[in-house]
Amino acid sequence: MDYQEIIEEVYHQVQNLNLKGNVATYIPELAEVDPKQFGIALVDLKGNVYGVGDYQVPFSIQSISKVHTLTMVFHKFDTQLWYRVNVEPSGNPFNSIAQLEYEKGIPRNLFINSGALVITDALCSKFERPTEQISDFINEISGKNCVNINQQVKNSEKSHGERNTALAYFLKSYKNFDNPVEEVLDVYFSHCAIEMNCVDLAKSFSFLANDGFSIFANRQILSESHARRVNAIMLTCGFYDEAGEFAYRVGMPGKSGVGGGVAAVMPHKFSIAVWSPELNEKGNSVKAIKALELLTDKLSFSLF
Amino acid sequence: MDYQEIIEEVYHQVQNLNLKGNVATYIPELAEVDPKQFGIALVDLKGNVYGVGDYQVPFSIQSISKVHTLTMVFHKFDTQLWYRVNVEPSGNPFNSIAQLEYEKGIPRNLFINSGALVITDALCSKFERPTEQISDFINEISGKNCVNINQQVKNSEKSHGERNTALAYFLKSYKNFDNPVEEVLDVYFSHCAIEMNCVDLAKSFSFLANDGFSIFANRQILSESHARRVNAIMLTCGFYDEAGEFAYRVGMPGKSGVGGGVAAVMPHKFSIAVWSPELNEKGNSVKAIKALELLTDKLSFSLF
């Protein structure tokens, strides 16, 4: 059985399960998305693309972009950054400020909001035009000019951004934030408002399945050792408060976003993006997670 | 024995105890204050003033001003405000953001920073020129143009204000903050930077010992019932994380500030202000608290 058959089978099995969830409602743009949409795109290490359902429809990748921004500063900062943010899974919701206080301004990991803000802050220190350079980078590793920043989504996030603003000032009070809050938040909301389809998103994760080398950019994006470490971080921290459950049921390094997308990799095999807007109460797409669980059950290889 | 003799005796007993603490250091203006200063002023209900030590030296009243701002909105808001802030003692440090998250954006009481920000926000909604009107109000109830806002202190607080800014945005994320953050913080830092001496501060608390009537303003500032309630709040919440200890050892409603001041009242008897810059680890003046403890031991009346 080849990948195309498998993802189609998974697609239909999930559709038949009639899973229910709720689309994100904190901004109108996400609330208005058609909740029925569901797509899967798998990209193998030769660049072959397999797709099913709404896999060519662009969607808001939201927090999945945190993997891209992390990658952009990973090779530049290496050790320095580890004094500013940890890599431990969090036992609290993604936007909790309590744990940040308890841990004295050092975010518990890179994917909770406070940690991602530190990464974006570091990125603003290193790049002249950070927002454009993030787009350029993702375009490069997807092998295509595919990135579109939805300005309406960005503005909407901004106008509901009090909590992230609070997190940024809180980090600043602990001297763990170098650039002006407004400036960093603008970059942060921009990269969270990126829209891509499943194919391009899966391609942009390909280097993580390939020991750091992107066949689309045709260059080594991260060293082999760094690529493995990003995967380790995704496995332990990529699914908010549900990372353990995802490792347990699926066992692939991945990252989810509140737009209903999940991007994941099976090292040395393939990268994959699944999208469906309805979320479970932990903020992860119900269909995407089920699809990945069924997929790993069907495949003869596993991380473990 | 009259009040003058008693406070002099208390003053000398405290001086002999050789108590040690640390002055606040988060802003240079407070760090540079001469730590040896110590003054007591007691004002009875007829307006007689008794003083000892540095009781005529102006100092930064800091959080003590939160009693004044609370009073200014107490009669205007009454019931509405209670949906926005509680009156329960806090088991956490005065600037904790964790508890605010746990209680979903409703500050636990009016004197921790988040609660005081709600009060200042309410005040900004009700007054046109809030900073001036706060000064005017305190001048009125002290019977003298005594209020001076130290601009250097204010600017210093502002430039170290990230944590309060975080609290304000966090409140805003819970829709518990109506005005622009910058604007409210400017008023907040202004009233915290007020300088007064012990005499004027004690006078400004006189109405709370007198069922709401200020003999200096010659008018009813709060209703009898409201004045009692402000006293109840001071007793349970006036000393940060040490309110229980203060109630236990002293038993007077009062409020302390990080500048080393304490203002307190013995209902139907007198109001008092004590000031000495060295603080214990809870942020309360070591000498002021000891003085008030010795004072209530010597006096034949007590709250309890």
Add this chain to the structure above:
Amino acid sequence: MDYQEIIEEVYHQVQNLNLKGNVATYIPELAEVDPKQFGIALVDLKGNVYGVGDYQVPFSIQSISKVHTLTMVFHKFDTQLWYRVNVEPSGNPFNSIAQLEYEKGIPRNLFINSGALVITDALCSKFERPTEQISDFINEISGKNCVNINQQVKNSEKSHGERNTALAYFLKSYKNFDNPVEEVLDVYFSHCAIEMNCVDLAKSFSFLANDGFSIFANRQILSESHARRVNAIMLTCGFYDEAGEFAYRVGMPGKSGVGGGVAAVMPHKFSIAVWSPELNEKGNSVKAIKALELLTDKLSFSLF
């Protein structure tokens, strides 16, 4: 207007308000109590008794007995005990174990379960037959053999006592518990299962309104200074997570129990017990609290 008229007026006003709550249900004996019962007894400093409603019906005093046990060790331990338990109001539910962990085995105050267990442990160290001696003590200060330990309630509490057992072992792990857990819990469940009526309960609190002297025992129970301190503790910590609210609305030192009773004092005036089984969500009797609020509104004197 005399006390009898006032409490009758209060009684009828409260009855007309049709307040609703829920009786405690964690043990069958409390769940089966007739929820409509409501009684008030006030005892002045001369020993005159004023009563209305079900003021002569015995009820389970539960946590109110913690004031009696505290009194029994207060004069014996004084300073030593303060290393083992604090007097700060708690921002958490009465049986929280989290705060105990956060504060490294030192209960935040004497009335939350962990703190009361430390007191009962101290009592077990000092008395040979602690359970009997608690009964003897309460009988003495009520001036009557009125104490009955309801064995069914005690056994029921015991068979649902896992959480208190956990608290005791947790205290032991911090070396803040001297006697065998089983033994102390037996005494603890015994004193919580004491039944008394409003009159006797009010009499047993009389010494706290009278600078430590009990007219029923005809002796000084606590020094004047200690009596004041017990009152201060009741004011700041006597009503679980609602102590601030009670101080604010009522302003009397008091202690509530999950059986629906409240005992309180107006220093130098009277002691009072109010009982009605329906509780609010904080575990305090809705009618008792309302009655005390109306009472202090009607009386011309106040703590503040």
Add this chain to the structure above:
Amino acid sequence: MDYQEIIEEVYHQVQNLNLKGNVATYIPELAEVDPKQFGIALVDLKGNVYGVGDYQVPFSIQSISKVHTLTMVFHKFDTQLWYRVNVEPSGNPFNSIAQLEYEKGIPRNLFINSGALVITDALCSKFERPTEQISDFINEISGKNCVNINQQVKNSEKSHGERNTALAYFLKSYKNFDNPVEEVLDVYFSHCAIEMNCVDLAKSFSFLANDGFSIFANRQILSESHARRVNAIMLTCGFYDEAGEFAYRVGMPGKSGVGGGVAAVMPHKFSIAVWSPELNEKGNSVKAIKALELLTDKLSFSLF
């Protein structure tokens, strides 16, 4: 380069680093262990054993036994058990009771003390002579009668067991504990007091590297899918509050114990046990963790 060369190289590199930590001191038996000891044993899927240093010296495996007990109930309980315990990484210390309260009596994962107690409780419900049967099981999968329960260690743990007793009663208060506390704790302290050397311990983990089949017991211990899931749990939760760091630096599923041991697996390749008593501040062996980090750097395969 073969395994023997690699582990010898790792051994010497680690020895040269002169790493420092502290042996566990909460019981005298662990405090008295010679801190200089250090051994590594690697077992490949054919059963070949490679060893270096003190790899044949028995040591107290402590929490590593939780993997064995989990395995014993994993196939029996499957779905039922998941209502009683989660698989999420914990952001708190291993013996925290606060998180257990916050999550209402459902331990966050199977390896923190509360979760392991639930597993041992489940084991006591299913087995007649649980302590012996745990020994029998470990002997079977190690292919040798190697298990020795050190009675002195067990008794010492018991006499310092107040915190675990508190956790057990706390679980019972949430109805998440079926058997008598004393009985379960006896089994728990027994399996934590097991002594084995690195070789036997590595053999006992072999089935987890081998899709559930133990070549030493010559039978399928867990289904392929269950074996993978145990590995996933070890990866996300196996190193207390340092699981993310271990996944990041080492990337192997494993479990550590306070005796200084670590057992880990590289799926489809080998199992390994490393032991050295000095611990870092998170409670994991400093030398064992460094050795595993160097080992995965040297090997050409990785989980990610």
